[in-house]
Amino acid sequence: MRLDNLTFKGGVLVKDRKDFTRDKAIEKAAEPSIVRIPLQQHVGAPCKALVKKGDKVKVGQKIGDSEATLSVPVHSSVSGEVIGIEKLYNPEGLRVDCIVIESDGLNEMHESVEPKGNLEDLTGEEILAIVREAGIAGMGGAGFPLHIKLSTSLEAEVDTIIINGSECEPYLNSDDRYMQECPEKVIYGTQVIMKYLGVDESYIAVEDNKPNAISSLKEALKDNDKIKVASLKTKFPQGESYRLVDAVTGRKVPQGGRTKDVKTFVTNVLTAAAVRDAIVEGKPLYERVVTVTGNGVKEPKNLLIKVGTSVADIIEQCGGFNGTPGKIIAGGPMTGNTLFTLDTPVTKEVTGIIVLTEEEAAPVKTTPCIKCGKCVEACPVYLMPNVIQALSLKDRYDDAEEYNALSCVKCGTCSYICPAKRPLTEAIAHAKREIRAKRKNS
Amino acid sequence: MEGKVKDPNRDKVVLDKPLTMSLAPHIRSCDTTRRLMLDVIIAMVPAIIGSVYFYGLQALVLILTSVASAVVAEALIQKLFKKDIQIGDLSAVVTGILLAFNLPANAPWWIAVFGSAFAIIIVKEFFGGIGSNFMNPALAARAALVASWPSIMATYINPDGITSATPLAVMKGGAGVESLPSLTRMFIGDIGGSLGETSALLLLIGAAYLLIRQVINWRIPVFYIGTTAIMLLLLGVSGDLIIYQILGGGLILGAFFMATDYSTTPITPLGKIVFAIGCGVLTALIRVKGGMPEGVSYSILLMNIMTPIIERFTRPRVFGGAK
Ligand code: SF4
Ligand code: SF4
Numbered sequence: 224m225r226l227d228n229l230t231f232k233g234g235v236l237v238k239d240r241k242d243f244t245r246d247k248a249i250e251k252a253a254e255p256s257i258v259r260i261p262l263q264q265h266v267g268a269p270c271k272a273l274v275k276k277g278d279k280v281k282v283g284q285k286i287g288d289s290e291a292t293l294s295v296p297v298h299s300s301v302s303g304e305v306i307g308i309e310k311l312y313n314p315e316g317l318r319v320d321c322i323v324i325e326s327d328g329l330n331e332m333h334e335s336v337e338p339k340g341n342l343e344d345l346t347g348e349e350i351l352a353i354v355r356e357a358g359i360a361g362m363g364g365a366g367f368p369l370h371i372k373l374s375t376s377l378e379a380e381v382d383t384i385i386i387n388g389s390e391c392e393p394y395l396n397s398d399d400r401y402m403q404e405c406p407e408k409v410i411y412g413t414q415v416i417m418k419y420l421g422v423d424e425s426y427i428a429v430e431d432n433k434p435n436a437i438s439s440l441k442e443a444l445k446d447n448d449k450i451k452v453a454s455l456k457t458k459f460p461q462g463e464s465y466r467l468v469d470a471v472t473g474r475k476v477p478q479g480g481r482t483k484d485v486k487t488f489v490t491n492v493l494t495a496a497a498v499r500d501a502i503v504e505g506k507p508l509y510e511r512v513v514t515v516t517g518n519g520v521k522e523p524k525n526l527l528i529k530v531g532t533s534v535a536d537i538i539e540q541c542g543g544f545n546g547t548p549g550k551i552i553a554g555g556p557m558t559g560n561t562l563f564t565l566d567t568p569v570t571k572e573v574t575g576i577i578v579l580t581e582e583e584a585a586p587v588k589t590t591p592c593i594k595c596g597k598c599v600e601a602c603p604v605y606l607m608p609n610v611i612q613a614l615s616l617k618d619r620y621d622d623a624e625e626y627n628a629l630s631c632v633k634c635g636t637c638s639y640i641c642p643a644k645r646p647l648t649e650a651i652a653h654a655k656r657e658i659r660a661k662r663k664n665s
Numbered sequence: 666m667e668g669k670v671k672d673p674n675r676d677k678v679v680l681d682k683p684l685t686m687s688l689a690p691h692i693r694s695c696d697t698t699r700r701l702m703l704d705v706i707i708a709m710v711p712a713i714i715g716s717v718y719f720y721g722l723q724a725l726v727l728i729l730t731s732v733a734s735a736v737v738a739e740a741l742i743q744k745l746f747k748k749d750i751q752i753g754d755l756s757a758v759v760t761g762i763l764l765a766f767n768l769p770a771n772a773p774w775w776i777a778v779f780g781s782a783f784a785i786i787i788v789k790e791f792f793g794g795i796g797s798n799f800m801n802p803a804l805a806a807r808a809a810l811v812a813s814w815p816s817i818m819a820t821y822i823n824p825d826g827i828t829s830a831t832p833l834a835v836m837k838g839g840a841g842v843e844s845l846p847s848l849t850r851m852f853i854g855d856i857g858g859s860l861g862e863t864s865a866l867l868l869l870i871g872a873a874y875l876l877i878r879q880v881i882n883w884r885i886p887v888f889y890i891g892t893t894a895i896m897l898l899l900l901g902v903s904g905d906l907i908i909y910q911i912l913g914g915g916l917i918l919g920a921f922f923m924a925t926d927y928s929t930t931p932i933t934p935l936g937k938i939v940f941a942i943g944c945g946v947l948t949a950l951i952r953v954k955g956g957m958p959e960g961v962s963y964s965i966l967l968m969n970i971m972t973p974i975i976e977r978f979t980r981p982r983v984f985g986g987a988k
Contacts, residue, residue, distance in 0.1 A: 235694070393692065465984070477985045535678045543678055549685050556691040563684050577691075584685040590698050590754065593796040596932040597696075600882070605981040609932065627983045635690030642696040643796075649688040 228431070229470040230456040233603040235640050237459045237557070239432060240393040243516040243523040249400050251527045253540045254328060258301050258531030259321040260286065261313050264570040265360035266367045267293030272322055278305045281333035283507050285356070286322050295358045295368045299333075300509040300529035301326035314553035314573055315560055321568060324531070337505045342415060345502070347377070350419045357501035358508045358571070363387060363398075363462070363491030364554050366572040369498070372483075372490070377420055379483040384425035385471050386413050388440075388492040389455055389462035391430055392555025395575045397512040398492045400525045402429065402436035405496065406443040412495030413450055415502060420488060425450050427492070428471055432457040459557060460634040464489045466603050478630055508571055515541045519548040519578030528569050534576060535565035549584025552577040557635035587644040598637035598647055604630050608637035608647040615654035620661065623654040631655060698795070702755035704880045708871030709762050709922070715867040716860050719824040720770035724860050730774045732761030734781035742790045756795050760784050763803035766861025766918060767962065768810075769821050776817060780806040796928045800969045804923060804962045821857040831857045832913035837958040842905055851912040862918040865911075872921040885930065885941040886920040892945025900953040916948065919961035929969040936972075936979035943968045943975075 263269035270287030274280055280299040288296040303326040313319045339345070339353050355370040386409065390398040402409060409427065417425055429437050431454045440452045453471050455461050465476040467489060474485035482489050493511060500506040509530050516523040521542025528537060534551065538544060552559040553573050569576075598608040606627055614623040628651055637647040716724040739757040743750050764780045784802035792798040811818045823829045830838070832845050846856050854864025862868075875881045893916060894907050902910065911917070924930060924944050931940050944964045951960025 237692070237694075240692075475985045478983055480985065539678045547682055548680065550687070550691060551684055552691055556689075558689045559691065560689070561684065561686045561691070563686050565678060565680065579691065581682075584691075586685075586687075587693055590751070591794065591796045593698050593701075593756075594928045594932050595701065596882075596927065596934075596937075599932050599981065600934060604984045606983060607932070607980065626980075630983050633689070638690050639692065640694050640696070642694075642698050642701055644693060644697070646688075648690060652688060 226426075226451055227454040228456050229428070229453055230458060231461065231466040231469045231603060233601055233605065233636070234458040234460060234466070235601045235636050236457070237393050237639065239457070241396055241399075241432075243394065244396045244514050244525050245399070247396070247400070247523065247525050249404055249512050249525045249527055252529065252532065252537065254330070255301065255326060255529060255532040255536050256328075257323060257325050257533075258299075258529060259309060259311055259323050259533065259566075259568045260297055260299065260531035261311070261319045261321045261568055261570055262287045262297060263313070263319050264297060264366060264530070264572060265295050266365065267291060267295075269319065270294065270297055272308060272320070274305045274322065276305055276307050279303070280305060280324060281331045283336040283509060284333035285335070285507070293368060293371055295355060295360050295370070296507075297530075298358055298507040298509045299324055300531050302329050302331040303327040311566055311568065312562075312564060314562065314567055314570055321531070335505065336507070339502045339505050342418060342502060347419050350415060350502070353501050354498055356507070357497065359494060359497045359501065360508075360571055361491060362493040362497065362511060362571060362574070364558065364572055364574050366570075369490065369494060372488070373416070373419055376483045376488045379486065381420055381483055381486045381488045382422060383472055383487045384413065384416055384420065384422050385453075385467060385487060385489045386425065386427040386492055386495050387462055387464065387467055387489055388427055388429040388433075388436060389467060390433070391457070391459050391462040392557055392559075392574070394516050394577050395514045395555055396516075396525055397514045397574055399433045399436050401496065401512055402433070402492055403439045406440045408496040408499045409440070409492050410443055410447070410450060411503065412497070412499035415498050416488065416490070416495065417449070422488070423449060426453040426471055427451075428453040428455055428467060430455045430457045430461055459636060459639075460603060460632070463603065463632055463634055465632070478627070511569075511571060511573070513537070513569060513573055514575040516575060517578040518583060519545050519551075519580045521545045530571060531568045533565060534562060534567045534569070537569065537576060538565065538578070544578065545580070547581050548578050549581035550579040552579070557639065558633065589645055590643045592643050592645055595642060597640045597642065601636050601640045603634060603636060604632060606631060608651060609645070611654060612645060612647045612650040615650040620654055620657045623651075624658045628654045629658060698754045698756070701880050702759050704875060704878050705759050705922070706755065706762065708874045708880075709766075709861070711867035711870045712766070712861050712864060713762070715854055715864040716766075716770065719854060719863070720822070720860065724770050726774060727768060727770065727772060727777050727860060728762060728765040731765035731768075731777035731781045732758050734778045735761030735764070735785050738782040738785040739790065742786050743794075746790065748794070751795065754795060757785055760789070760802045762861075763922065764806055767803060767807040767859050767915070769818065770860045771820070771822050772817055776810060776814065780810050783809050798928055799972065800966055801923055801926050801929045804966050807962055808966060821859065823857045824855055829857050831958065832909055833952065833958040836906060836909065836913070837952070841903075842909070845909055848908065848912075851909060856913070858913075859915065862915040865917045868917045868921060872917075875921070881921065881925040882937065884934065884937045885924050888938050888941035889920040889924055889944045890916060892942045893948045896946050896949030897953065900949055902953060910952065914952075914959045915961040919944075919965055923962075924965050924968075929972060931972050931975045931979060933976055933979040933981055935981070936975045939975050939979060940968050940972065943971060
């Protein structure tokens, strides 16, 4: 099987803007004096608080959980005292309950944080329970509870595992740096997943604009013939999971399907590393690597940030704003959300914090569609973004559905490439919401 | 719910102005309509210089007149329709140059004025302006000119200034290779024909630029020219004449610069191929069976009209197909 220059049809070359932090080693962020830990940082049901005002908590202590199947617990990232529960906007712009903890600066570890034993001795069920208890949800931005993905993939008898290190979003380096600095952790996590799923062969897939990550993984894997490094052509949205599965295995996830429908399991590199941490150190997911970058911040960095740290705290330790900030994005610039307050806490899913300057954030002038076809050529799902957009703007959602609006993965490629600067992704996202709402009501 | 908890840390980093909120994506490519049109203009510069070299200053006067009238016509009609004045997108300049390219070099200046105004006002703006017109403005205007002033539009001069038959007309008359100009002359463009169509060499230099800049896609020109050649053979044109057929008329200009027009050709990748094959078949049919020696512009116009139907039947199949 070929393992380099893998790719998919469609997509676009995007200026990668990764130079801000490409060579910045991961640093531990300054200790926050206060954290606000959202009770929902994942897809699924929100957690209920397990602590109340006045309670003392320690690092790694479970402070929220839910009985719902589709949910994962949340943990404290500091030791200290719970001083309240506050409603705040999370990075997705939803108002969620957050447990506010004042840190005592001691970072005392909770008793539950201890090694969970040898991987060889653990049963599948035990692995699943450890993963759930550690609160692991997809860290590439999707936030899907990992234990659910694991168990449904086991049922679907997947035969291939792909660990996603493509990091195709511009600006971001968190996965890249992590693969360079801790390849063995990613590999260990991959082995856990292989053991759980009973799969013999897996791939760590990396875009070829990250040669250092590829070589350090290869070096760490030189005595391991079960895990292979697959190098992908740098092209957006290579990291989108269906495009990734297509590039690596040639399998095409059917419309409305999941990667398990083509017997493939995909998760992000940091998620795999979190699985390793949960087993080897017993450490739940309460901190993550985040790229803080952009022209709007003075000292771009790759920081290991505790969940619940406010964006304000982070900007401050990156030297503050560089001029007046125009836009702050949580995640990548192609698919991320904009923030409107610096109170927003960092969650398990935040891959990057990008500060754009006022000029960069200024809205672009939209001109009439010239029918150049670039959006059609580039759409990785093979849609006609220009048509769906026009239908959406005319409120013709049934017709938009007929043009497969629901299959859009909101990758942003069409809007990016459009020379007329039309808001294609945005209009299609709107159509999707309307179609879904209508389905619900009928 | 309890109230806001005081944070000693807060207010160190503050916002003076509200942040911009928007949906993703937050970055855009640097391509704009204007940039694309500018690229097309750049790609036509070699052929413009060539036309002045072959036909003298009268060619330049014709091109400038045509461009100026196209731009003025667009500004005026947009003002009249109370639309935004969009001459800054340079599409009128492209139309002006293309129209001039389709005129005989010795055509009077007012032909260019009339043609450009017709192209912009009737063909483009009446149908909604850039991106909405369904026929190629320059070609439709050319057809109107041919219908109104047939003799002016059919009198071609050679670069030496002498009125003569074009190579296509010579072939139409049944003559063989011996009565045609040499291949080198045909490739360089030292032959009779309309102002901008004769030099395959200069047009191809521009076309290469457009392909590299990804302004146009290879599908239409390749399938168009390929189909034309195959159809000519099938219709009994002898093999040694095919290359003369490709270089002799407006095929290179048409295939790379007019059949690739955005708004009047299918947007779907498969549709582009269907469109190009249609153009090729029609061009060969008109050249061999029709009453005229040349068929490029009518073929493209006919296929322009077919475009909506082609698009409907060539919608891309969504990734992964049905579940
Ligand atoms: S990329 Fe923009 S201008 Fe081109 S066809 Fe699509 S919507 Fe129209
Ligand atoms: S239509 Fe959707 S899937 Fe296609 S390019 Fe646009 S955002 Fe991406």
